[in-house]
Amino acid sequence: MDNLDYGIIGNCRSAALISKTASLEWCCLPEFDSSSVFAKLLDDEIGGSFEIRVSTQYKIKQRYKKHTAILITRFEDGEHIFEVHDFMPRYVKGPSQYYAPPEVYRFIKHISGKPRFSVHYDPRLAYASGKTETYVKKNFVVSLTQGEKFETVFLYTSFNKNAVVEGREIEVTENGYFLLAYNEKIFQPSTRKTYLELERTKVYWLNWSNKTPNYKKYNAQINRSAITLKLLTYNKTGAVLAAATTSLPETIGEVRNWDYRFCWIRDASMVIKVMADLGHTNVARRYLQFIVDLIPDKDEKLQIMYGINKEKKLTEKTLDHLKGYKGSKPVRIGNAAYHQRQNDIYGILMDVLYAHLNKFGTDLENGEELWGITKGIAWIVSKHWR
Structure with missing residues (x-):
């Protein structure tokens, strides 16, 4: 099948597909077989996506962090460099207990310079079967649809929420994050907490992969x-x-x-x-x-x-x-x-x-x-x- 080139992230509860340019174009929450939040994969007009957009001057490379399910997309324009680390949290909480919430994290890692990007955040809930309304609140951005099925999804971010929703350009001078959550968070996320989730998930996958023979x-x-x-x-x-x-x-x-x-x-x-x-x-x-x-x-x-x-x-x-x-x-x-x-x-x-x-x-x-x-x-x- 031509041009079907996506990276997959997941946590054994659901999964998401991300294009070579860090566009999230398929994701169902809270489970694998739930209705879609983003489905541009199946309709590039109304399906919905979550895109990181940069000027054509940027060179884009993508790879997995070795032995993990963490997908890294690197954007580079001379001295201006940043990375998007995409993952869904999964790690051990206790004996045979795993933390795997219906969430997608996008950790923005500042590498050098003052790179700039804009966001196209366009969730289309319930397989884009009805109109999805998006509202900027004090602590998060909420999207909801009230068609045949009532659905909501929450976006938390360290960046200016209005700039994100409106697609305005954002300058990166330090690390930041996006958190797409099916449920409203009890405790406010942060860049530090996002990094901790990233490290915990990395350790889980490294330990899991270590069991695979060489x-x-x-x-x-x-x-x-x-x-x-x-x-x-x-x-x-x-x-x-x-x-x-x-x-x-x-x-x-x-x-x-x-x-x-x-x-x-x-x-x-x-x-x-x-x-x-x-x-x-x-x-x-x-x-x-x-x-x-x-x-x-x-x-x-x-x-x-x-x-x-x-x-x-x-x-x-x-x-x-x-x-x-x-x-x-x-x-x-x-x-x-x-x-x-x-x-x-x-x-x-x-x-x-x-x-x-x-x-x-x-x-x-x-x-x-x-x-x-x-x-x-x-x-x-x-x-x-x-």
């Missing part, structure tokens, strides 16, 4: 792929998403545009097998618990896919007001494919169950339940394929 060849690519797969896991239930997006077409201009923010048993099982082989056994454990929760009865048939919160009915609808990626309509949410059959899901899932029952042995908390599910699947397959 390889003589393609080590950087393997590590980055592992981080990306981790970003597509949903910590709350253990589900693994096929993608963080909806309605990106298989072919530009055609209609095969599906919502992939769901957990396909076959695809997720393949991901889990790889992640476990890379040493990320906690991802595997949570996914296996997801499977246990899905099948309370031994003779229950598996669907090919489920919602990330274990939903079994995934009603599909089209959003006709959005023109789609590069005009590729329709834009769909939900997925009617949950009615379909994929007979190969049983073999792949059984392979994962067998491997991990052997690998974890008596240390696997839900081992007996998984063994019961394994026998149940074998019974279902033998009954229907004889």
Whole structure:
């Protein structure tokens, strides 16, 4: 697919896509499968975005901070240099407890000189289905829509709020921040607190990546792929998403545009097998618990896919007001494919169950339940394929 070049940030609760020029063009809050706050990816006119704009004299480079999910975009015009560090907070709060709020941070790091930029802040809540109103308040900027669904989102910043909303030019002489939050903050954010969140999130990802083995060849690519797969896991239930997006077409201009923010048993099982082989056994454990929760009865048939919160009915609808990626309509949410059959899901899932029952042995908390599910699947397959 041409020109689809985005960085992904996330915290295993939701994710955001950011262009090579630091334009935030896809983000759903508070969860992966919630309605969008920004959806320029699917409609460059009404979808909404959060852009950092500079003059054409700036050279722009982008990279990930090594071994993390922190995306850094560097803007340089001679001696005038600044960076945007984009991330969604995720770090350990206690035993098996993670802090992962529905928030996007944009830490503005002043490097040298007096660089200047302007902001195009244009949230379009609820898939841009109605008018989004934005108001500047004392401590934040609030955006809301009152269409079919009432939604709000809050923007906190160290910069002049009116200048931000009006798109006026801002001069950077010190570090600053933007915080996009789904919920109103109890305690006022600050640049210092933003930096602390950045460092905590960095440490989390460095520790996580340290579990991935080192390889003589393609080590950087393997590590980055592992981080990306981790970003597509949903910590709350253990589900693994096929993608963080909806309605990106298989072919530009055609209609095969599906919502992939769901957990396909076959695809997720393949991901889990790889992640476990890379040493990320906690991802595997949570996914296996997801499977246990899905099948309370031994003779229950598996669907090919489920919602990330274990939903079994995934009603599909089209959003006709959005023109789609590069005009590729329709834009769909939900997925009617949950009615379909994929007979190969049983073999792949059984392979994962067998491997991990052997690998974890008596240390696997839900081992007996998984063994019961394994026998149940074998019974279902033998009954229907004889």
